[in-house]
Amino acid sequence: AQPNVVILATGGTIAGAGAEATNSATYQAAKVPVDKLIAGVPELAKVAAVRGEQVFQIASESFTNEHLLTLGKRVSALVKQADVDGIVITHGTDTLEETAYFLNLVIKSDKPIVLVGSMRPGTAMSADGMLNLYNAVAAAAAKDARGKGVLVAMNDELNSGRDVSKMINIQTGAFKSPWGPLGMIVEGKNYWFRLPAKRHTVNSEFDIDKIDSLPVVGIAYGHGNVADTAYKALAASGAKAIIHAGTGNGSVARNVVAGLRELRGQGVQIIRSSHVNAGGFVLRNAEQPDDQYDWVVAHDLNPQKARILATVALTKTGDSKELQRIFWEY
Numbered sequence: 564a565q566p567n568v569v570i571l572a573t574g575g576t577i578a579g580a581g582a583e584a585t586n587s588a589t590y591q592a593a594k595v596p597v598d599k600l601i602a603g604v605p606e607l608a609k610v611a612a613v614r615g616e617q618v619f620q621i622a623s624e625s626f627t628n629e630h631l632l633t634l635g636k637r638v639s640a641l642v643k644q645a646d647v648d649g650i651v652i653t654h655g656t657d658t659l660e661e662t663a664y665f666l667n668l669v670i671k672s673d674k675p676i677v678l679v680g681s682m683r684p685g686t687a688m689s690a691d692g693m694l695n696l697y698n699a700v701a702a703a704a705a706k707d708a709r710g711k712g713v714l715v716a717m718n719d720e721l722n723s724g725r726d727v728s729k730m731i732n733i734q735t736g737a738f739k740s741p742w743g744p745l746g747m748i749v750e751g752k753n754y755w756f757r758l759p760a761k762r763h764t765v766n767s768e769f770d771i772d773k774i775d776s777l778p779v780v781g782i783a784y785g786h787g788n789v790a791d792t793a794y795k796a797l798a799a800s801g802a803k804a805i806i807h808a809g810t811g812n813g814s815v816a817r818n819v820v821a822g823l824r825e826l827r828g829q830g831v832q833i834i835r836s837s838h839v840n841a842g843g844f845v846l847r848n849a850e851q852p853d854d855q856y857d858w859v860v861a862h863d864l865n866p867q868k869a870r871i872l873a874t875v876a877l878t879k880t881g882d883s884k885e886l887q888r889i890f891w892e893y
């Protein structure tokens with residue numbers, strides 16, 4: 564019998580439509596329903612018995628914590644079913660890396676969960692959605708994709724949902740991992756080269772079935788001439804942790820240090836990340852005395868991924884040492 568793959572559709576450009584075939588960048592996201600997406604790629608039937616569910620129909624920049632919870636709980640329920648072998652999630656590309664990492668942390672299953680999007684709407688010349696969707700379904704249907712954590716299948720690559728990030732906003736090769744892809748997918752066949760080193764899915768201490776709300780975690784950007792205004796505003800509006808999207812090695816401007824120490828004194832967790840493009844790697848006690856200030860470093864996670872991990876971790880602990888352990892391990 565064929566493997567059963569469920570496609571959970573959430574919107575994005577892969578469900579987008581533009582006025583003309585020349586509109587590769589000017590179009591409306593989240594227009595085409597999942598049944599039409601599936602009907603558009605009849606070859607899917609060759610690799611799996613596919614059925615679709617429309618979970619949301621939104622552009623991914625509008626994803627909220629509530630969307631993450633709803634989607635996560637649906638994925639968790641489906642992977643427990645004996646008649647489901649793999650899950651594909653169609654998703655806008657803007658926050659795809661966040662949702663992929665979230666699911667990688669909270670879904671207790673080794674069944675393949677594969678996120679996919681496209682950079683061009685289906686109405687455009689050289690639209691990339693059809694092939695990406697075909698490859699994502701083929702990847703999710705394959706036994707060899709099990710146990711590798713949540714995956715992203717785009718542009719012939721299989722990337723870890725933990726590492727992958729949208730690196731450019733136009734080209735189809737937009738998704739890259741700073742540490743390289745796990746494998747390639749060509750003509751619907753997976754070729755693996757490496758495995759994730761960090762804890763995920765079945766080896767994670769987090770479980771979506773036990774999470775019913777997520778705390779607010781904010782991100783503030785480090786740059787020249789910066790003040791502590793944004794950090795303080797985030798804390799005042801209820802953020803339990805603030806990700807410092809820092810310069811370089813998560814460095815913190817002289818003008819901001821005192822404000823962050825004050826916020827930490829009030830109980831807000833301060834997490835140093837970096838906004839350098841090729842993947843920041845923030846070292847503890849380098850640039851700033853984290854032990855002394857009781858701050859946390861985000862390791863190699865970019866600011867938006869650090870937000871996801873902090874949000875999930877804070878459902879279990881408010882202890883900064885525990886948070887730091889979690890940032891090393893996931």
Ligand SMILES: NC(=O)C[C@H](N)C(=O)O
Nearest residue numbers: 575576622623655656657
């Ligand atoms: N390429 C895309 O999917 C971009 C779109 N803004 C989205 O994230 O929904």
